[in-house]
Structure formats: structure tokens, C-alpha cells
Amino acid sequence: FNDHFELVALSYSSGNVAIFNVLPPFNHVRTFSSKNISMKGTGRAVSCLSWTPDGRALAIGYKENGFTVWSLRGCCLADTTVDATSNPSTSVLMRSGSNTTTTTTTAPLSESLSGTVSDSVPDPAPGGSGSESVSGSSSSGTSSRSSSSLGIVSLSWCPTGYDLSVCYANAKTFQKFTFFKMPTNTITTTQQLPFLMGKSELLILRKSESGSAFGEEGISENAFSWHKLPIGWEHRDQNTPMRTASRSPEGNKFAIALKYGLVVFYEKTRKFMQLGNLKEMRLSCLGIFWVNHYLVLLVYSQAENQYKICMFNIGPADARVNLGDLVAEHSLKIEGKPHYMECNGDYIMYAANHVSYLYSLQMTPSGMEVKLQEQLTMDKAGMSLHAPHEMSPEDHKDHHHVFRRSDVHESTSFPNQIYLIPKHLRVNAIPDSPKKNLHPSSNILYQYLFLDRRGHLFLVNHSNDHPEDWILIDSDVHQFWVTDPSIPHLGDTLWTVGLKGIKLWYPFYSSKNILSPSTQICDGSFAFSSEMYPLGLIPNWALVIALTSSRSTISSSSFILPSFGIRPKAHPYLHLIIKQLLKSVLDTPTIEDKHENNINIDPETITSHSAFTEAVTLGKKYCTTLHFSAALELLLYSVLFEVMHEKKPHQMNLLSLVIKYLEVFPSYPGVVVTCARKMDADVWPTLFRYANPKALFNKAIESGDYPTASCYLNILLFLEGEKESKRAALSVLDMALTNDDLRILKDLVRFLDLNPTATENSGEEQYIQDLLLSRHARKLLRSRDLHQFVEFGRIVGKPLRVWLYREKNRDAFLSNEEMSGLLYLLIDQFRESDSGLQTLLCEMKAADCKIWVLALSCLLQQYAEVASLVKEDVSMKDHLSLLLEHHPDIASHPSINSLLILGQKQESDLAN
Secondary structure, eight states, rough: OTTTTEEEEEEEEOOOHHHHHHHHSSOOEEEEEESSOOSSSOOOOOOEEEEOOTEEEEEESSSSOOEEEEEESOOOOEEEOEEEEEOOOGGGETTTTOOOOOOOOOEEEEOOOOBBBSSSSSSSOSSSOOOEEEEBBBBSSOOOOOOGGEEEEEEEEEETTTTEEEEESSSSSSEEEEEEEOOGGGGGSOOOOEEEOOOOOEEEEEEEEOOOEETEEEEESSSSSEEEEEEEHHHTTTTOOOOEEEEEETTTEEEEEEESSSSETTTTTTTEEEEEOOOTTTEEEEEEEEEEEEEEEEETTTTTTTEEEEEEEOOOOOOOGGGGGOOSSSEEESSSOEEEEOOOSSEEEEETEEEEEEEEEEEEEEEEEEEEEEEEHHHHHSSTTEOOHHHHHHHHOOOOEOGGGGEEEEOOOOOEEEEEOTTTTTOOOOOOSSSSOOOOOGGGGEEEEETTTTEEEEEEEEEEOOSSSSEEEESSSEEEEEEOSSSSTTTTTTEEEEETTEEESSSSTOOTTTSSGGGGEEOOOOOOOOOOOOEEEGGGGGGGEEEEEEEEEEEEEEEEEEEEEEEEEEEEEEHHHHHHHHHHHTHHHHHHHHHHHTTOOOOOHHHHHHHHHHHHHHHHTTTTTTHHHHHHHHHHHHHHHHHHHHHHHHHHHHHHHHHEEEEEETHHHHHHHHHHHOOOOGGGGHHTSSOOOHHHHHHHHHHHHHHHHTTHHHHHHHHHHHHHHHHHHHHHHHHHTTOHHHHHHHHHHHHOOOOOOOOOOOOHHHHHHHHHHHHHHHHHTTTTTTHHHHHHHHHHTTTTTTHHEEEEEEEETOOOOGGHHHHHHHHHHHTTTTHHHHHHHHHHTTTOOOHHHHHHHTTTHHHHHHHHHHHTTTTHHHHHHHHHSHHHHTTHHHHHHHHEOOOHHHHHHHHH
């Protein structure tokens, strides 16, 4: 049973584990199934199940095949099961005859709870930090490599949720696996890169400094990397594990709550500073919030059995303050144990003993002013801390409901996550409900988002007329993110992650009705597999960061153990926002009517539309990011996919509009052709109905982007025929040869079929091909780039002798001045290619280039060939002497001495 989320996990004989709600309507939530657990045969039976203390991850042990760990969302965080067909050496077991203590260091992600307080004290609140390797204990004994040695007897999580103890059936040992947690404060409005927390260190994600991290194909595996931040020994000694951590809005400080007290890490000085006397007073920090230059802390005193909210003024971002001397500027006592707490720059909100408290915050010249603004009891608040009545599937499908006091369910439902909306913003929601109308937005005092543990996400309005109206936004939600409203365009979003995947609401704050289907985006191009865990957003880069676990093994003479590394992956989401803006253009009544009546629309009417202009402005802002082209490809691909599968007329209008949008950017030809090449040729006529392939090809050629132009050749062949495509190929060939790009030349050879035995190419096209190739061959000979000359001939498929024979008295002619460094030139160019020298020698002999043959024969130590040349042509003796004058290492060879004597004898005979 999972008491936190009112769930039950049931295992089946097939090895699958199903999750159900234990309250009506007792619906099935999801099923966990390892890909290595066979539905037939051994290894599939489940031996034990263990939820993490916060109820957010489930460990599943199998009787004969390792264990798996799953997040509540359905992401596989760790998997030590072994496929029946795999190598047994990858299994988790000790070698035969071993007697050792096993040590396993792993780093899969363990989920944590946001905006709530831990159920146990002084155990850490969900969202602790730090990680270290843990050594498990073992007893002496032996183990074999049979499948039964992988069997799990028991699984047990430590109270903090960082360590999982695993006891095996026959290995007579147990191991501890160490996990990282996700911090609470990276869920909502952060602009910073996410970080993870272990027991004694932070794992900080940073952008890779490598220039190849981003590319035309999108975001590579190396775009981001992890950086460890271990806590100093003076702070962590007997004061771990970490409870929670939070990064400052500027990103230059970390506030880290240890077992007792709190330390602040300054990125600039790379130093830790202890805050006040919290550690000496044995105060446990359970929640951290940044408000301007204040730290707002939720602390618990064991000595007093008292919860408090303390506010410390740590000074501006660049201020140097001795944190050790600080005392709390404000201290608010909490009656009872808080169920949740949330804080932003306007309010502090918390609930305890079924009473919700709201304090207003205001900066004054003398400091922060804190004032109690609302105190809502169950009688007054109605819905406060309570779940609404049970809703049928039809309720979720057809209506967005408003709940008030009459809808209260008896059971308490504390929040999974809560977010206070800044008071200068208002989220408009007009539900389709038979209940009475809501109050006008002008009467709203404050709003917040409330995600209960059943997965219902509510927008809660508080006004003078109605203390609280709860509007259902979405169901089956696991977590949500709200971006920073100060970020233009991309800061106006709400994200949900749950059973339906990732959903996006745009616009969120500025929407006329957040419940309108037009504001909700659930795009197939933005799906994550079960092995990917969405971690958070980077709005200023328009990226979603997700994590996946990579498995490896640690081996020694006594054991083989699994190890898991956390690999970050990024996915752009800019295309979702742009697509939504372009859809709003088509939803304009005048444009929509013209489309329905097949009336031509003036292009200027579309391009001058405010939503289209906004989309262009957004694109130009992010066009300098290296993954911008990948985002545009996703935009075009997703719309084209909808056109081909939904076959609705309005989708064709959207495709036309997307093409018009892409024309604004220089990468337009590359985006279209990359998308086209990833789809079947049957789709090309639909795509290029609005994007002329010849015009796109010419645009690429004019801009000098011949690699992109070469990608259009097969498309032109398919749509325009062989003649047009061959002409285009010759243009690309000319530019490729001008830029010495043999990589492109390989593709062009295959396309043009420049095989010497081919006879299809004739007339003018054949003449142009030969002219271009001959011109490049002369260029290589003139520059004495002989290695490229040999490679060029190999790619083209023509014998070099054709060009050498033509040029032996022109560009291939060797002067006496060149003889001095000729052999060194050849050695430098063919340092790793003796076969290239042999090919060049063979072709030079066929073209009767005697001086070249002489030099190459000396270099390859083919002295019989040198002797033959000297015997046939007495003038070769002078060339040989000149060559040896500058290469004394060759002149000392006995064969060369005999050749020189032979040459002198020939000269004497001729003189006589």
C-alpha cells in the first residue's frame, strides 16, 4: 500500500506490477513491466515490493532475476534484471568463492515531493540533497552464476529514501544502492539549470563547453554534463544526509539544509558559510525559499517540538555578509505540524491543523514587513485541504467544474504540489459548468495552483465573495511546472506531466480562458519514453531537460556489480509555442471564413497578423541558439504528420502557414529538406505543394550552402525528373570541387553515375562533367596536392593516367627547382598511405611521366625500376644525381652507388 497517494501495487504471475487507486472508482493507474522479464519461463515471479518513504518510487524484486525501480509516473529509474539471452556476467552477483563486502555506487533518480512537509521528523522533507557511495555488509560464503543467484529476498528503503538495501537469495550478501533526489524548488519558476541532491553532494547540470554539443541534427548527448559539489567536511561531518536544497534566483548561491542547520554555497568564491546558529540549536530546516535577498525557512526544533518560519536577510547578490552572525529578522510560530508551505515575493502560505494561513510580504526601507492577511478554517474555506466529490469519467471529459463547500469530501487530501501566482498576474478560467458564475477577475485577491495527491490540478481563486473557488484544470497529473512570467513569451506557460504525457498550456497568465482547448497543447512530437524522466525546464533556452539511467558494471576479482549513471537529455519545445501562435492566426474569424469558402487570402493579411508577428519575433529571438533549426524541423514535421494522418482541410491551411513562416529564416531550405528526408517519398508531393523544391535548391546555391543543395537532388529527381536533377547536380558538383569537398563528391558520384564504363551521360551534360573534373585534376596537380589527387581519382572512378597524360608537359611537369624537396613532399602527404604511393607510381608509369616515376621508385626503394630508367634514358642520370644531392640518405644505398657507376659508364661510352 502507498498511504501518501492512496494507491496499491499488485503483482501478477506474469511479472507485471499494476497500480490501482484504493478509493472509488478503484481505477487502474499504470502497469510496470521490465523488458527483460519474459512472459514465459523462469525469472518473472515477483518476490517483494517496497515503496520509498515519500511514496514516489517503487522497488520491485524478482524471485530469480534482479530488481527494478520505477517512479510513480512510470519511468524506469533502475533495472538490474538480465535478459535470458544476455551474458550472465552482467548480473549482480559475487564471483565464486568470494568473501567480501560489496560496494555499489549508483545514481538513478528518485523522485521527491514539492511544496509539502515530510510526514516524519526529523527525517528529511522530500527533496533532500547529496549523495555518497554506500558499502553494504556481507557474510562469508560462495555463490554460483545460476539464474537463482539473482533472486531477491527482500528490498528495504532507508528512512531518508536515499539508499535501497537489497538482499539476494543465494549470494549470502546484501548491497546498498544510492539514489539521488530531485529538489523541491526546481519545479516551478526557475530559469537555472536543474540539479540533483544526494546525501552529501549536489549534482549540478551545466551546459557543455564543447562547440559540438549542439548541431544541425538537434541536441547531442554531450550538450550537458554533471558537476559534483561535495559539501565541505567541516559542515557535513556527522551532519548528513541533506534535507533539502535551493538555488537562488540569480543562480550564484545554493542554500543547503543538512541534518541540522543550513549552509550557503557561493559560486563566485567557491566557499560554504553556515547560517546563524541553527546547527548549534539543533534546528532542522524542512523548506527553503528565496524572496529578494531573504531566505525564508521552515524549521523544526526538536527541543521545543515546535515548527517555525524564519526569515534571514543575507544581503544583495554581491554583498559580503557574515552569515554566521545573522539572526532571524522574523520568526513565525506554527501551531501544530504544517501540511504544506509555499512562498513567493508577495505571500507566505501554509496550512496546519486544517487551517490555512496567508501572510503578505512587503519590502520597506527598514526591511521586510510580514502581515497576516487571511486565516481560513474549514468552516470558512470550504474546500481548504479537502478533496472534491468523486468525479466520473464523463465529468473529466465534458466539463471543467467549480467546487465549493457543498462539494467537500470527508477524506483529507494534502497537496502534492502548490504554487502561489504572483499578485500582479491573473489567470482567467471560465469553466463550462451548470454551477453559478464565478466572481469577476477584478475581485480576486489571490490565486494558486493546487495539485492534490489524486492527480487533480486545480486553479484556486480567492475573493471577497467566495473565499475559495476550485476550478479543475486537469486530471491524472503527476507534477507541474510554471515558467517565470518575466521571460518574454516562453514565461507564459504551464506544464503538466502525468498519465497523458507532457501537456503545455500557452498562453497561461495572459489567456482569456485557460480552460479553452485552444490553449492546451498535447503534441505527439513531444513524447518521452518510459526510460526518460522529465526533470524541468530551461525557458531561456526553450528546452525541457529529462534524465535517463545508463547501466554499466564494476568488476574485480571478487565481484561483479551494476552501476548506473544519470545521463541528461534535452528536447526543444519552441516549436510548440510557434505552432500554437500560427493556429491562432487561422482561428481569426475573417481568415477562417475565407479558408472555408476557398477564397484567396492576401499574404500580407497573414504576415501582418499580430500572432504571426509575435511568432516571428519569438523565432528571431531564439534563432541564434544552435538547436533552433531542430525546433523548426519539429514544427514542420508535426504539422506534416497531422496533415497525412488526420487529412483535415484546416491542417493543409496550417501547413501552408508554417511554410510561409519558415521563409522568414535563412535556414528555411535546410529545415524543409531535412524534414523531407526523414519521411517517405509519398509525402513529398504534399509538402512541396507549398514549398517549391527548385526555388529552395536555387536559394541554397545562391547562399553557398551546397551541402543543403545536394540534399535536394533526390527530391528533384522524384518530382521534376532526371534532366532537371542532373543539371542541379552539376551546379552542386561545381561548388563542391571549388571548395575541395570530397565528402560531397562521393554522393554526387553516386547520383551522376560518373563511372567510366557508363554511357548514359552524353552530349552537353557529359562535356560539362568532364570539364569540371579535368579542371579540378589540373588544380590538384598544379598545387602538388598528390594525396588528394589520388583520392579524387578513386572517388570519381577514373584512372589518373587520363589527366596525367594530358598534363605531363604542363601542370604535371617537374622543374629542377622542385627536385630539392620532392621526396619530402611525398613523404609528408603519403605518411599513412603506402598504397596511395603505389597507385600514383603505377599511373605515372602508364602516362610516361619519367621524372615522377624516378622519384617515386627511389622513395619506394624499387631500385630495379630506377636502373631500368637509367639504362633506357641516359638523361635520367642527371635527374637522379639532382635528386640524390638533396636526399643524402638515399644516396648512401649500395644499389644507388651501382646505378651512379652505371650512369657514368654510359656517359663515357656515348662520349667515345
